[in-house]
Amino acid sequence: TTLPEGSVGNAIRFDRSGTMFIADYKKHNIFAIPKGATKPAVWFHSGEMSQPNDITIAPDGTIYASDPNWKGREGHIWRIARGADGTVRGQVMSTPRAMGTTNGIDLSPDGKTLYVGESSSGQIWSYAISGNELTAAKLVKAFQPDTIDGLRTDVAGRLYVARILKGTIALMKPTGAVEREIPLKAKEPTNIAFGGSDGKTVFVTQRQGGFIESFRTDQQGREHCLQRGGC
Structure with missing residues (x-):
């Protein structure tokens, strides 16, 4: 498929039905492509968006989008959902603290916790979700500033964090304890996705050199399980 002129796709996610959602950071859109369509x-x-950067999808189809303002070194989270009348609406979620440049984003397996990486500070925060509010802000882990990008969760609740410039994926528990740093071939990993027949192959986009590499892990990704009706 080709996006409309002027649009630039960033994040890609799939929902239960196989619809592909694409964050167009240049034109402030979320595109949808149904399964089988192009x-x-x-x-x-x-x-009102600075840019939709990364997105994640809840079991009920609600989309959460990170919206960083890189120059201002600040950001927001948008909640985008279809209402009872069928209209898709989105609004900025209220938070108990001022956010930095919101980037990587994903949900816990039970859908009750939202993890948000802030690239400018290198911090990863967790929030409880209450409608359009993010509550119970908790600092999960502080890495060096400007060294984190995309993140994903697996069915065990662990986080996989792309350590851009360091060239690793940090595998960490929800408590923030790092189980291990997985070394990569290139130094600028930007985004992560789970795939393969069992959902235990992790694919990593590399900005340096412009390629994709992969490695195996012991748990399937949360979204991979969700897409197949197992979660």
Whole structure:
């Protein structure tokens, strides 16, 4: 597929039905492409966004999108969902603290906790979700500033964090304890996805050199399980 002129895709995620959602950070869109189709349609648009950067999808189809302002070194989280009347609406979620440049984002396996990486500070925060509010802010882990990018969770609740410039994926528990740092071939990993027949192959996009590498892990990804009706 080809996005409309001027649009630039960043994050890609899939929901239970196989619909592909694409964050268009240049034109402030979330595109949707149904399974089997190739033409993108605007699912949500807001000129109030700095940019939709990364997105994650809850079991009920709700989309959470990180919206960083890189120059201002600040950011927000948007909640995008279809209402009872069928209209898709989005709004900035209220938070108990001022956020930095929100980047990588994912949910816990039970869908009750949202993890958000802030690239400017190198911090990863967790929040409880209450409608359009993010509550119970907790600092999970502080890495060096500007060394984290995309993140994903597995079915055991662990976090996989792309350590851009360091060239590793940090595998950590929800408590913030790092189980291990997985070394990669290149130094600039940006995004992570689980795949393969069992959901235990981790694919990593590399900005340096422009390629994708992969490694195996012992648990399947949360989204991989969700897409197959197992979670």
